Amino acid sequence: MDYNYQKILVINLMHLGDLMLATPVLRTLRTNYPKAHIALLADKKLADLVQYNKHIDECILIDKKGSDDHLLSFIKFIFKIRAKNFDLVINLHRNERASAIAAFSGANKIVGYAKPGFSLFFDKVMPNPSIAKNVGTENYIPGSQHQVKSHFDVLREAVGITKIDDGGLEMWIPKSVEDEAKQIFKDNFHDDDKVIAFNIGASWKTKRWIDSYFSECADRLIEKGFGIAFLGGPMDIEFVNNCIAQMKHKDSNKVKIFTGKLTLAQVAGLLDNCVLFLTTDSGPMHIGVARNIPIVTMFGASPVPGFYPYDAKDILIKSPEKCHPCGRHECPRQGDENMACMKNIPVEVVMKYVEELLNKYGQPAKDIPRTYGQYQCRVIEL
Numbered sequence: 001m002d003y004n005y006q007k008i009l010v011i012n013l014m015h016l017g018d019l020m021l022a023t024p025v026l027r028t029l030r031t032n033y034p035k036a037h038i039a040l041l042a043d044k045k046l047a048d049l050v051q052y053n054k055h056i057d058e059c060i061l062i063d064k065k066g067s068d069d070h071l072l073s074f075i076k077f078i079f080k081i082r083a084k085n086f087d088l089v090i091n092l093h094r095n096e097r098a099s100a101i102a103a104f105s106g107a108n109k110i111v112g113y114a115k116p117g118f119s120l121f122f123d124k125v126m127p128n129p130s131i132a133k134n135v136g137t138e139n140y141i142p143g144s145q146h147q148v149k150s151h152f153d154v155l156r157e158a159v160g161i162t163k164i165d166d167g168g169l170e171m172w173i174p175k176s177v178e179d180e181a182k183q184i185f186k187d188n189f190h191d192d193d194k195v196i197a198f199n200i201g202a203s204w205k206t207k208r209w210i211d212s213y214f215s216e217c218a219d220r221l222i223e224k225g226f227g228i229a230f231l232g233g234p235m236d237i238e239f240v241n242n243c244i245a246q247m248k249h250k251d252s253n254k255v256k257i258f259t260g261k262l263t264l265a266q267v268a269g270l271l272d273n274c275v276l277f278l279t280t281d282s283g284p285m286h287i288g289v290a291r292n293i294p295i296v297t298m299f300g301a302s303p304v305p306g307f308y309p310y311d312a313k314d315i316l317i318k319s320p321e322k323c324h325p326c327g328r329h330e331c332p333r334q335g336d337e338n339m340a341c342m343k344n345i346p347v348e349v350v351m352k353y354v355e356e357l358l359n360k361y362g363q364p365a366k367d368i369p370r371t372y373g374q375y376q377c378r379v380i381e382l
Contacts, residue, residue: 029155
């Protein structure tokens with residue numbers, strides 16, 4: 001390390017998954033600077049994910065879609081950051097808002113990812129090889145390494161850190177929320193029920209596995225005696241309703257819908273009590289990784305190398321289509337070929353790996369030991 005920083009700010013203002021993928025940086029900074037004041041700047045709506053992180057001293061929140069969403073308030077926010085006199089600022093997402101805050105933070109050293117223009121104010125701008133690139137109109141090249149690894153490159157090359165302390169994705173919740181989640185579980189399931197969490201929504205249509213496939217998995221698991229907990233946010237309610245409508249056992253008392261009803265912290269707490277998470281490539285997937293629950297996920301349009309679930313317990317099933325990954329939000333193929341990347345991941349294959357993980361682990365996530373340093377998930381190439 002070339003400098004003993006006393007006040008450090010890490011910035012990540014993006015979505016749920018992006019923020020979770022920044023958490024290994026916080027542990028490594030704490031390991032290298034045990035006496036420093038370490039702050040994290042994040043989107044206010046995602047406070048549940050990081051405000052109890054044990055590696056930071058301060059969580060600064062910006063209301064991106066509310067009170068800080070106009071120029072004057074944004075300028076005032078930057079002055080608020082400047083007044084804190086950080087001597088190191090690390091920006092971990094290359095978007096305009098985060099780049100501007102970093103650029104005008106007044107810190108002695110500013111490093112990380114940056115938009116052109118703002119990059120002029122950075123001491124060291126780093127590439128992000130995890131991000132996929134569009135080349136021309138047809139070619140989509142996935143990133144070459146996981147996002148966590150790219151963040152560690154920033155620490156090594158721009159900050160001078162040589163000791164990487166990779167504890168994987170981490171998220172803490174207060175005991176009061178743990179107790180709430182236990183009560184929610186108790187109110188909906190029997191104490192001896194083994195429950196599988198489903199997250200069927202995703203920000204892109206091309207990241208969503210087929211509704212009827214999820215329905216069939218749920219029916220099969222109910223027939224084996226498992227409970228099903230449907231998760232997701234308010235934007236996922238329609239998808240969940242469509243999925244449940246196609247189930248044979250939709251009226252079973254083993255089916256419980258929590259979609260749009262829980263905070264992010266409560267979702268984390270509920271996952272602690274579940275035995276497996278069947279999910280799309282989504283923000284909740286990364287919460288699941290942080291809560292140590294075994295995961296089976298299906299990747300269609302999503303590039304695997306940059307954003308696979310960062311845990312060796314997990315299994316990712318990859319589309320066989322030549323156009324994978326496309327990075328498109330809507331599939332341009334027509335007729336039976338539309339969403340072929342997801343259609344061609346069969347229920348039989350998914351259930352094979354669901355049952356494999358259930359046989360291997362088969363207990364609530366909170367009771368499964370964590371394994372430090374083992375984060376390469378298993379990728380199934382169909």
